[in-house]
Amino acid sequence: MNIVFEDFFPRMVEKLGADGFLNELCKGFRLLMDEEKGLITLESLKKNSAALGVQNMSDDEFRSMLSEGDLDGDGSLDQMEFCVLMFRLSPHLIDPATTCINV
Template sequence: MAAQNPQTHFEDYLPLMANKLGGDSLIDELCNAFNLLMDSEKGVITFYSLKRNSTLLGLQGLSDEDLHSMLREGDFDGDGALNQMEFCVLMFRLSPELMEGSKLWFEEALEQELKNSF
């Protein structure tokens, strides 16, 4: 069975989730996804926790090399694992359409924060 392309998978569904949920709820859902995938003892997503929990995201067809590639793609500090921020940034990077929409959410959140502070 050929491995799925994770970039295509998230490009297909993450913008739909964002439109349905809105910015704050999307971030909450990304945090929930991180918590499902992370190694509970280490508090990060490791290769083994990703492999063990990949079926939760429909990624069970990915090879070990694909999983390692996903980790390398998002691992900015080079520790071989994804912390919560790295995971969220990776999810946004895998979805260019979502990146475009995130500017609008940021502006809306900033506007709302300014309204709340007066």
């Protein structure tokens, strides 16, 4: 399966502002998370995959998605890991921000 990712995040930040954009990321996390665990798990990702349009992916592909953002190696994503992953997938959000940093 070939999934094409178009980066709409920079336009969302322009339209919503930083606070509004972060609020939308949090909504996305809550949409995909297991409500009891407060994490995005393999099961919750599979269960909610239709919201992403990827309901036909294999378990290995879902595991790969999780592992891409799983910083602590627990096999799931907490809200911070999810947000970090979303920013990593959108380098256009990071580039302008780094130009504001005076080191």
